[in-house]
Structures are given as structure tokens and as C-alpha cells.
Amino acid sequence: MTSVIFDMDGTLFQTEKILQIALEDTFEHLRSRNKWEAPTPIDTYRDIMGVPLPKVWETLLPNHSIEERKQTDAYFLERLIVNIRDGKGGLYPNAIELLQYLKERNCSIYIASNGLVKYLHAIVDYYKLDQWITETFSIQHIQSLNKSDLVNHIMEKYDFSDGVVVGDRLSDIRAAKDNGLLSIGCNFDFAREDELAQADIIIDDLKEIQTVLPRLNR
Known part of the structure; x- marks a missing residue:
């Protein structure tokens, strides 16, 4: 039995579909409170996608206080979840088919994401991913905020x-x-x-994982 650990953003979930909307909402909120004047830094966020949210706000709001970053983070999370529940997001093509394929072959499927718990649960709940995924893990479960440690935690828990x-x-x-x-x-x-370039295998579509499954079982 193969264990497969998926990232969420940019891997299973098309974050791009809701990212700009939520980010624009967030920075408009900051402008309304006279906490921001420049354009929304969407390109900067795209460049750092995949890092934990505290690092995101350190980068996007370098001159703001820790408390202001926390408040902004909470507002952003709220807007992301609203957009997910409104159906504005989406899974990548063939995501459901792949999850079904893996489950039928007795693979154990996990999520390891730098996203926050409430955000991940919103995605899992909306797309009913629990029928395939054993458990979803957030970087919030790990004090170090290091994804290597998060994956190790999953491996230890499920042996x-x-x-x-x-x-x-x-x-x-x-x-x-x-x-x-x-x-x-x-x-x-x-x-x-x-x-x-540092990955063992590179794919352009999730369905390609079905063709490399025999290699995963070695």
C-alpha cells in the first residue's frame, strides 16, 4: 500500500481562482482603515506562495506591527473561506479522478499544507474530500512551521x-x-x-500520477 501526501494550494486546489479576489478585498479593507495606500501586491504574493502565512504577512506588510499582521491574516482567511463556500474556487482537472483511482488501489491519502486549519477544512468540506483522504494536516499542527516536520509527523502518526x-x-x-x-x-x-528541477518526477497534469504509480510502489 502506497502512502501519498498531497499539498493543497496549487496542487489539488486552484487557489489562483480565489486568491486575487480575497487579497484585493483584504487590501481594500486596509485602505479603508488608512493602513495601506499602494496597489495590492498580488505578484509578490504569487512569488512566495507556499510559505506559512506569518511569513507571507512579514513580506507583504513589512512596516506593519505584528498585531496588524494578525488582524490582516484573520480578515484574509475569512475572505478566502467565503469565496470557497460561494463556489468560486475549484479543484485541478482530474483531481477527483486521481483520488478515486488511488483509493481504489488501497493507497493512504493525506494532505500536508501550509494553509490554516479553518481554510483547509472549508476546502475539504465543500468538495467532500474526506471520502478519499485519511486526514488533513495543517502547518498549524507543527510548532516549527516547517513542512518537512509536518510530513514527518504524518509518517510517525500513521507508521x-x-x-x-x-x-x-x-x-x-x-x-x-x-x-x-x-x-x-x-x-x-x-x-x-x-x-x-529538484523533484524526482515532474507532471503537468494530475492524471500522470496514475502512470507512475508502479514506481511509487517500489
């Missing part, structure tokens, strides 16, 4: 040492390598060529 990590950013690839797992890099919206 396995072989498997694969599927993700689109360097943190996913490193999490696989640091724990002796195979890494599959997703060449999707937020992926970067220099990061993907």
Missing part, C-alpha cells in the same frame, strides 16, 4: 516509511527528500522551474 509527496513548491520537494520519500513536482500555477 509508514515509504511513499510520495505531491506538491508544487520547493517546501514540498524538500519535505519529501528530508523524509526519504519520492517527490512529484506539479508544474501548475505557482510552480517555479528552478524548484521543480
Whole structure:
């Protein structure tokens, strides 16, 4: 039985569909409180997608207080969840088919994400992913905020040492390598060529994982 650990944003969930809407809402909220004057830094956020949210707000709001960043983070999370529940997001093509395929072959499926618990639960609930996924893990479960540690936590909890990590950013690839797992890099919206080059396998569509499944079982 193969254990497959998926990232969420930019891997299973098309975050791009709700990201700009939520970010624009958030920075408009800051402008209304005279806490921001410049355009919304959407391109900067795209560049750092995949890092924990505290790091995001350190980057996007370097001159704001920690308390202001926390308030902004909470507002942003609220807007993301509203957009998810309004059906404005979406899973990547073939995501459901792949999850069904893996489940039918007795694979154990997990989520390891830098997203927050409420955000991840909103996605899982809306798309009813619990019928395939064993458990969803947020970076909030790990004090270090390190995805390698999060993946290790999953491996220890479910007692396995072989498997694969599927993700689109360097943190996913490193999490696989640091724990002796195979890494599959997703060449999707937020992926970067220099990061993907470090993955064991690179895919352009989730359905390609079905063709490499025999390799995952070695």
C-alpha cells in the first residue's frame, strides 16, 4: 500500500481562482482603515506562495506591527473561506479522478499544507474530500512551521516509511527528500522551474500520477 501526501494550494486546489479576489478585498479593507495606500501586491504574493502565512504577512506588510499582521491574516482567511463556500474556487482537472483511482488501489491519502486549519477544512468540506483522504494536516499542527516536520509527523502518526509527496513548491520537494520519500513536482500555477528541477518526477497534469504509480510502489 502506497502512502501519498498531497499539498493543497496549487496542487489539488486552484487557489489562483480565489486568491486575487480575497487579497484585493483584504487590501481594500486596509485602505479603508488608512493602513495601506499602494496597489495590492498580488505578484509578490504569487512569488512566495507556499510559505506559512506569518511569513507571507512579514513580506507583504513589512512596516506593519505584528498585531496588524494578525488582524490582516484573520480578515484574509475569512475572505478566502467565503469565496470557497460561494463556489468560486475549484479543484485541478482530474483531481477527483486521481483520488478515486488511488483509493481504489488501497493507497493512504493525506494532505500536508501550509494553509490554516479553518481554510483547509472549508476546502475539504465543500468538495467532500474526506471520502478519499485519511486526514488533513495543517502547518498549524507543527510548532516549527516547517513542512518537512509536518510530513514527518504524518509518517510517525500513521507508521509508514515509504511513499510520495505531491506538491508544487520547493517546501514540498524538500519535505519529501528530508523524509526519504519520492517527490512529484506539479508544474501548475505557482510552480517555479528552478524548484521543480529538484523533484524526482515532474507532471503537468494530475492524471500522470496514475502512470507512475508502479514506481511509487517500489
